[in-house]
Amino acid sequence: MFWAVAISALAMSAIVALRYWASSGFFAWVTERRMPGRYGALKPQIRREMGWSLVSALVYGVPAGIVAWGWEERGWTRIYEDIGAYPLWYLPVSLVIYLFLHDTWFYWTHRAMHDPRLFRRMHAVHHASRPPTAWAAMSFHPSEALTGAIVIPVLVFLVPIHIAVLGLVLAIMTLMGVTNHMGWEMFPRRLVHSRLGGWLITASHHQRHHEHYLCNYGLYFRFWDRLCGTDKGLSDKLTEQTG
Template identity: 70%
Template sequence: MGSLSAPGLWALLVSALAMTAIVGGRYLATSGLFALITRRARPGLYAGMDRQIRREIFWSLLSAGIYGVPAGIVAWGWQAHGWTRIYTDFSAYPVWWMPLSVFLFLFAHDTWFYWTHRWMHRPRVFRIAHAVHHASRPPTAWAAMSFHPVEAVTGAVVIPALVFLIPIHVAMLGLVLTIMTVMGITNHMGWEIFPQALVRSRLGHWLITASHHHRHHEQYRCNYGLYFRFWDHLCGTDRGISTP
């Protein structure tokens, strides 16, 4: 990064703090929204879980700070120095590249998540890094970012790293972050929000929803993916869907 002037350091700090606030605010708003939807659609599902939910919120807001720092550094580097491959001109790449870039980001993120997730299920690593997340039994809409700091670090570096490697329009990056947020929450809500026609379809055979991820929280050593079931199918760790 080289030496930074005092204004440069201040701008970097402000960017990191701003992104931390954005990540934390996004978490509270989106998890709160889906918790409200749960209250309306499944009354009483979270009854008696106030203590667990408070714990999930605590760990999630701590994770927001860990996610916010690399995001803030990337935002600062992009705006101040043009370090990343984020672009704003729609004509910079062919139109077909925009959806492809979204898929590449999601697939790369899913690949990283699958293998780090399997690693965190090794007994010693699990006790240190992943037990916090699995303390949510069953998970709620507030559990999507309920991570130990070690686990949060493994998740926080992925998208910031990818923007240095894969060109992506800023709007498509926003779409990636939206998908990441919605999938992270809906997979942990404790019930299936998507229609069974999708979940049990040929497409659903390759996508992860709450029905798939809930089985991971039940059996631990299966269904490790984040968005897609590709690696679970390929590696023989897919155990089908549950009925949350």
């Protein structure tokens, strides 16, 4: 059993690493096409981001691999494959539940890591990216990576979710993690400044966090930032670039 679990963990780590290279590499390429030379002076920083991200991929892969093995071999989780196991309306509801709970966990742990004592030990690695690039989405100290790696593995034991919806959660997590760090706003101004955009986190919102640190802690939604008074709006630099 040990070796089966270990192989599953290594396989998931490899998948996370490949997902990182594919997603970050694609958006880095898009950035170069849209803004030639933007990352030109940041090559040493990008190499550091890549190194830390590969360590993070290993950290993320271990709990994911254990859960994947437990689901396939022991039926431990509440992941289901039969589309008829729950009403169809539950599919989008489960998506929102997972995103909201993930966002809640991220907000509070992220905010805690800006305490000076934890910042130096855990979060300084991520903020060493000045400015962040598309390669920085997983550039974490291992202790910070662990706080992010356990969220979805814990939720699949608690909240039922169809395997396809789980895949969508992971895709959204990857997409927003990368695009919110690439240093420019890919979404049009009419969305970013719309009523809907006022509740969603895009690069313009997260960039302000990297500029001012003690604000804009959320991952997907601005709900907790607004409720707790930590929402300081959008980066002036990035909103000027929206279409």
